Amino acid sequence: MKILLIEDEVALSQVIMQSLEAEKYLVEQAFDYNSALEKISIYSYDCILLDIMLPGGSGLQLLEKIKEIGKEESIIILSAKDSVDDKVKGLELGADDYLAKPFHLAELHARIKSIIRRKNQHGDDIITYKNIAVNTTDRSIQINNKPVVLNRKEFDLLYYFIIRPTKLIQKNSLAESIWGDHIDQADSLDFIYSQIKNLRKKLKDNHADIDIQAVYGIGYKLI
Incomplete structure (x- = not known):
């Protein structure tokens, strides 16, 4: 799962990034309005962590721009400005959650997991498809109710x-x-x-009812 962390305090950004990477998230960083907007315009993310006070523009302006260009990433506002007006405006502009600084990293992790569950998993920790169950909390999978070991990239x-x-x-x-x-x-x-070849082999060896099919010249799809 891929996260964009938009935070101009470099030391704080590094602490948050290391904490998220320890939870197996893929984390990209931006430290100002313009670099954040460039990344968001080009790439896609599962979740954006957005500070309100940024060099070159505000996080709320960036939030407006995100919605204007039609991006659908989940967004958590991170800000030392714990005013009701900022919170309400951020949520009205399309943010999914608001976390005031200082915050505990464990709470941030919980908020991210909750948002991703709501967006991709209908609020569930476990996603089931055919004879496969994927547990996103402990990053484990079962095929026919039997555990199967995947490495980090295979799971992702x-x-x-x-x-x-x-x-x-x-x-x-x-x-x-x-x-x-x-x-x-x-x-x-x-x-x-x-x-993908390694993942397909593990799925086949464990009798999964799915396969990852290559579409020549384009990409892949799960069937």
Whole structure:
């Protein structure tokens, strides 16, 4: 799951990023209005953590821009300005939640998990599809009620596909979501094939009722 952290305090941003990465999230950073807007315009995220006070513009202005360009990311406002007006305006502009600084990292983790559950999993910790159950809390899966061990990227790939069953996923979108925004600097995306090949083998060996089908020249889809 991919998160964009927009926070101009570098030290705080690093602490938050390290905490989120320990929870197996893929985290990208932006430190000002313009760089944040550029990232949001080009890439997609599961969740955006948005500070209100930013160099070059406010987080509320950025929130307006996000909705204006039709992005649908879940958004949590992070701000030291704990005023009712800011909170109400942020929620009216489309934010999903509001967390006032200082906050405990455990609370931030809980808010992120809650938002992602609501958006992608209908509020459930476990997603079931055919004979597969994916537990997003402990990042485990079962096939036919038996546990199957996946590495981090294999789990992220399966989760990405299983919340988008039968949808054609372009290779670039898949790479950005699992490996991050810097993927556009890679010489090729051939490594995705090997990761999917390994995942498909584990699914087949454990008699999963699904498969990841390659669509030549475009990408993949879960069938």
